[in-house]
Amino acid sequence: MSIDWAAFTPWAALAGGIIIGIASVLLALANGRIAGISGIVGGLLRPAFPDAAWRIAFLAGLIAAPLLYTAYAALPEIIVVAGYPTLIVAGLVVGIGTRYGAGCTSGHGVCGLSRLSPRSLAATFAFMAAGFATVFVVRHVLGS
């Protein structure tokens, strides 16, 4: 392992993390909800959703964020290396996995760990390990 010092952005990462933390706490205190993106999206696919309004509002805010951000500052670059077939497979797998696993990076990794939930600790460990393993196989075993 060697650290990529040129890519490492500790202060921006910490600042962004704090903002994410504030947003998560705000949703819990004001709305009594977990800011888990996969759960918020997935809840819209349920047969009956009387709580669709806040879900749609939250997701609209998330999607509007880059639009508003560009009005004040240059948006940091977004580089998607994966091709379309990979994106489709990855998307399907992320959709199925997050629903069975009852959460993703935000719901388990941010909110769940903050709540000291053993379930979220197990889930975060599982998806981190799988993420590390997948990138290792793709980049260093298959060698793309």
Added chain:
Amino acid sequence: MYALLAFVTGLLFGFGLIVSGMANPAKVLGFLDIAGRWDPSLALVMAGANAVGLAGFAVAAKRRVTLLGTPMMLPTARTIDRRLVAGSVVFGVGWGLAGFCPGPALVALGAGHVKALVFVAAMVAGMGVFEIVERMRARSTTASQAAPAGE
């Protein structure tokens, strides 16, 4: 008011993802590539978010109603089952393939990236598969429970 606050929170969450650099899948993959040139940034995003979260959720856990007076809807499940772990492993594989998890993918979609749109469409389809399978499973269990023994 309830939905308006959710919108503001979503906006703030999106800003956090942009500022942290996590809206960029290439940066996320840089974190997941521990055997290559490793970018530890994501660990600090988690540290920052969890530092605020630990304090904030401790306050939230003590409350019975929200600041708006509505009931708290925070999860109560405690058991670690195979479904949770297997699902999370499957999610981690997808995360490692493209570098996208649900939040950043929606932010990248908002930024106008067609590839993010394709990922999100596939993700929603995957969630739809889960709903269909679960509904079929629920129907078959209720049917077998409702069916008399003589059938």
